[in-house]
Amino acid sequence: MTVRGRWVLAAVTTVALLLVVVAALLRSGSDTDRPSPAPRAATASSTSAGPSVVVPGRPGESAQVRPAEEVRATASPAHNSMDTWYVRMMIPHHEQALEMAALAPDRAADPRVKALADRIRAGQAPEIGVLRAWLQARNLPADVAGHDHGTMRGMQSPEAMRRLADARGADFDRLFVRMMSDHHAGAVEMSTNLLKVGAEPLLQEFANSVAVEQNVEINRMREIVGA
CATH class of the missing domain: 1.20.1260.10 (Ferritin, core subunit, four-helix bundle)
Structure with missing residues (x-):
């Protein structure tokens, strides 16, 4: 596969990932309108990290599992x-x-x-x-x-x-x-x-x-x- 082909594959995968993350964030935002559950004692499961997503690596690099919030912060780099x-x-x-x-x-x-x-x-x-x-x-x-x-x-x-x-x-x-x-x-x-x-x-x-x-x-x- 050429350099261009590898880049296109990585770019398409990245774009698809961004769309999935955005959809997940929109769903999580709608949950804020629901009544809050009654307070309960903190447990290991309730204090664990939020959902994670698989971030594809650059051509030749392996994928990484990262917190969704971290991906959200870096998913849309500045453009001019x-x-x-x-x-x-x-x-x-x-x-x-x-x-x-x-x-x-x-x-x-x-x-x-x-x-x-x-x-x-x-x-x-x-x-x-x-x-x-x-x-x-x-x-x-x-x-x-x-x-x-x-x-x-x-x-x-x-x-x-x-x-x-x-x-x-x-x-x-x-x-x-x-x-x-x-x-x-x-x-x-x-x-x-x-x-x-x-x-x-x-x-x-x-x-x-x-x-x-x-x-x-x-x-x-x-x-x-x-x-």
């Missing part, structure tokens, strides 16, 4: 405006990459181009789910009113996308490699910028993974062009 901007912009950026990759099976001639397109779809589709879950967990909308996503670095114009869809064989391969290389370079630039000014560790890991993986894919596309 750059973190939110990055997530909102990376979703449509990934979506266009998937749109381009979906054209390859029926149009590409070079099997390496088809394999690269499969890799892009396998990697970026789950990442979109992770990014959307990140916004939902923080009650943040995914859309940015009035923003033109076409101005983002690496985004391809509608005209360029039509040319790619109309191309076949070797012409498609050359155009796909050129457009996807530029598209990946934009994602690397966005991720590098986040690593400089972002605040949330979870997104720092995500951005680092995107930068590393897409640089690898850029180098593979250069090999295809040079062959």
Whole structure:
């Protein structure tokens, strides 16, 4: 499994855990409306620690059992405006990459181009789910009113996308490699910028993974062009 794949698995598990913890906290909050039981003598069971949860470890690390209250205090690390901007912009950026990759099976001639397109779809589709879950967990909308996503670095114009869809064989391969290389370079630039000014560790890991993986894919596309 790639670095990106391990990160996505860990991130999805973490998001699911956060939702479970939030639900548990909401249920416990509703219990405060019920009549309090009569006082009784303290026993070992009544003074024991509250419920515990299993916290998944980072890739390669084992899980840990921690008190729910401790998880509650650390479950939502601070994020800044750059973190939110990055997530909102990376979703449509990934979506266009998937749109381009979906054209390859029926149009590409070079099997390496088809394999690269499969890799892009396998990697970026789950990442979109992770990014959307990140916004939902923080009650943040995914859309940015009035923003033109076409101005983002690496985004391809509608005209360029039509040319790619109309191309076949070797012409498609050359155009796909050129457009996807530029598209990946934009994602690397966005991720590098986040690593400089972002605040949330979870997104720092995500951005680092995107930068590393897409640089690898850029180098593979250069090999295809040079062959």
